[in-house]
Amino acid sequence: MMSQSTSSAPTTRDGCSVALYLRLPYRGEVELISPWLPAAASVLELGCGVGRMTRNLLARGYHVTAVDNSPDILAHVSTEASKVCANIEDLDLGEEFDAVILASCLINIPDDGLRALQLAKCRTHLQSGSPLLFERHDPAWLSAVTVGYLGDIGTVEIYVDEAARKDAEVQLCVRYQEDEHSWSHRFTVRILDDEAVQEVLSRAGFAAPRWINQRWGAAIACDHAA
Structure with a gap:
């Protein structure tokens, strides 16, 4: 992706x-x-x-x-x-x-x-x-995903900071947070x-x-x- x-x-x-x-x-x-x-x-x-x-x-x-x-x-x-x-x-x-x-x-x-x-x-x-x-x-998740808290994977919290859809493509910015550490990942998927x-x-x-x-x-x- x-x-x-x-x-x-x-x-x-x-x-x-x-x-x-x-x-x-x-x-x-x-x-x-x-x-x-x-x-x-x-x-x-x-x-x-x-x-x-x-x-x-x-x-x-x-x-x-x-x-x-x-x-x-x-x-x-x-x-x-x-x-x-x-x-x-x-x-x-x-x-x-x-x-x-x-x-x-x-x-x-x-x-x-x-x-x-x-x-x-x-x-x-x-x-x-x-x-x-x-x-x-x-596909149901991609079709409905909105900005906000998504869930946890282990000790890492996951947030969707941006979500935009155009036809079958979805552009996302997902932020991963663990204590003071933070990573933001922008990607596009179909x-x-x-x-x-x-x-x-x-x-x-x-x-x-x-x-x-x-x-x-x-x-x-x-x-x-x-």
Whole structure:
């Protein structure tokens, strides 16, 4: 997603604060998606961040290749994972995995062409019949979000300071507060309802998604000849 951080501390290439990422707790994503992962599966984790999911995937015995385009971020990822610094759309590892994870609502980026390229890379790196596990913003939430207190993640309070919608795009400024520390993050996302998600996945070579909950879904890679 297009984004910009107002923090002066180190940030990722898309403007997210590394210091903020390090403060946010793990939220149980691996337990949520693990029914879709075979035992000892090879997992390609795209946009791994500081490795909160990576650590828990490794702890469950999965073999993880963790990808992010920020070297500052990758420095915090466990050395037990294979780490790759690259943009998703440029990735070419020359191998197929048992599963691909596309978290952090990256599917909601507003650039349709870039989304298509990234989903194509997901398909390229998946064995036929294997799952893409993806996270998206709840479309109902994006359609109704207003300025104000949003909630807590661990010890970090979250506030929406600005929210503007134009057609299917939403521009947000989200502030994260922990004691005297504050980070503001501006970003733009595209609302994707179930039908829109199915359409973009189908174009990339995936079957219709099965929803795990309102944010997480799984889509099986179709045969390349299909």
